[in-house]
Amino acid sequence: MSSYEDLSREQLIQLLKKRDRTKKLGLVWERDEIEADNAIDANFVAATIIPELSDRPAPWRNMVIEGDNFDALRWLRMTLAGKVKCIYIDPPYNTGNKDWVYNDHYVEKEDRYRHSMWLDFLYQRLRIARDLLSSDGLILVSISDEQRAKLEMLMDEVFPGMRIGTFVWRTKDSSNDADRNLSSVHEHVLAYGNSDFSFLGFELDDAKYRHDDGDGRGKYSLDPITKAHDYTERENTYYPILDPQSGWWYPCNPDSVWRFATKEKVKEGQKLRSQTIEDLISDRRIHFSASDYVIYDTIDDLLSAIDNRVGPVDGNGRQLLRRGLPDLEFWVGKKIGLGRPSKKAYWNEKGATIKPVSSFVLGTKEAKVENFHELVSEKQGKATGIVTELFGKRVFQNPKPVSLLKSLISASVPNDGLILDFFAGSGTTAHAVMELNAEDGGTRRFILVSSTEATSDEPDKNLCQDITAERIRRLNKSEDPKFAELAAEFAYLRCEGIEFEDLDHDLRPAQVWTALEVLHDLPLTHYCAGPWQEHTTDELTLIFADRVNSDLIEHLKEIARERVNAFVYAWAPGQITQQIGQALDVRSVREELIGRFRQ
Secondary structure, three states, X not given: XXXXXXOOHHHHHHHXXXXXHOOOOOOOOOHHHOOOOOOOOOOEEEEEEOHHHOEOOOOEOEEEEEOOHHHHHHHHHHHXXXXXXXXXXXXXXXXXXXXXXXXXXXXXXXXXXXXXXXXXXXXXXXXXXXXXXXXXXXXXXXXXXXXXXXXXXXXXXXXXXXXXXXXXXXXXXXXXXXXXXXXXXXXXXXXXXXXXXXXXXXXXXXXXXXXXXXXXXXXXXXXXXXXXXXXXXXXXXXXXXXXXXXOOEEOOEOOEOEOOOOXXXXXXXXXXXXXXXXXXXXXXXXXXXXXXXXXXXXXXXXXXXXXXXXXXXXXXXXXXXXXXXXXXXXXEOOOEEOOOEEEEEEHHHOOOOEEOOOOEEEEOOOOOOOOOOOOEEOOHHHHHHHHHHHHXXXXXXXXXXXXXXXXXXXXXXXXXXXXXXXXXXXXXXXXXXXXXXXXXXXXXXXEEEEOOOOOOOOOOOOHHHHHHHHHHHHHHHOOOOOOOOOOOOEEEEEEEEXXXXXXXHHOOHHHHHHHHHXXXXXXXXXXXXXXXXXXXXXXXXXXXXXXXXHHHHHHHHXXXXXXXXEXXXXXXXXXXXXXXXXXXXXXXXXXXXXXXXXX
């Protein structure tokens, strides 16, 4: 394509007109004007296990990663692309009150590019996170009401066609805009999922199916047979119903007519979407609830009852017979049932017994979440109290409630799923996973990513080490009955960047081994210096050959003879294949890791 300098004035005008015609609909921010992250593949990222900061003996199924989450996400994309079932994040809300650090400094409220910096900061991370999700994976993002619209448009761009909806939860009970008499003390959780994702839902409670006629059809509930139209809007479904067993008549509510048609008013050739009321009565699917009736011998008796507000009423006490309604004379001399008919809905005829997840998170004092029939959450103040109790002092502002995360995770992740939080903060996500596993015996795993948040003003600050990971350590050793059953071993990892041209010299064998174990979905182990490292399970054998010698070759030949499902990685794989041929899957460390990193 030629440069702009080569174009004539007319060509430039046509180019500008075309650009004006093709402006995209969506979110625009001043990306060229701000300090952006480096390119995704500007350098290589390695992760090192820090044994003294890890908790409980290896092997470790869970991870806490210290570092800029942009770097951590790049490392995770290399090792876990397409394997994460659920990502939950609570990113900074961009309030301007030093709530986030960008490139080693706090973004100030007066910064003219504050909103664009925030959008670009999230954009860079979300587009990597997208690649981590499994085909049935989900990302959940907490956000304040003030920033929800911008974030949702950004996520529409990063996750096209993946929007599911929004959860709303109440954070506290006070007003935050007294001048306008508004209590907007709620936040949102945006949900975006891949094509195969569906919320698990909850088993429906069959408690309301308490009726049984003993006729072999089983238990049923009583469902209303009215709909929200008045008799002037739906005159064809405004009619009286006769109970053939008792001979009692039931008037239609003039404000909410019947849901089903009557044969008396069906026109010839008219197609119906459901059975008529006569068919339902004949099939004994209508329940008539009246235990008594009233009768009016004359029209004057009926009108007097109407004027004195006595007679048949609906469930809200509103009169069903009123002056001005058509055919009032019909009711003279009829036995009028003092009750309402309902439809029998049989439990064993339900097409599905799974209750959809509600978009509203219920706030309760106790936040009972054991059965997860609803998404429930304590208020944010309760969450702050839990963290303060664990640490003996207030160490983190506004952590999310454990009950909120438990509800969201239980509704979206099977009990063996992998959950990632790359804005881990106080570690609530890990706490929620630990409680869920303790309650149902699940094997859910977590990966938390947290930065140090060190700045020139606080060079020694380390949020990840001193709060995120420390919370899990304290839960692991707590003797408090509330936490005594909680346990989760984890490896503490630290990220570092390496220039691609320096990989052969600076990438350490221990870092390779950690990446390979995660790549093959194995719990992490210590690296022991030697010619090779091996991790064997019932499903596979993983070998990293740092150096090739005759003992390794003989060992590999034995593995080949036993037809073990094995993966062998080496700096120079040709040294192995020359001696064992194609008997095993032998791969190049450099090509495999760099290839995946740059995908």
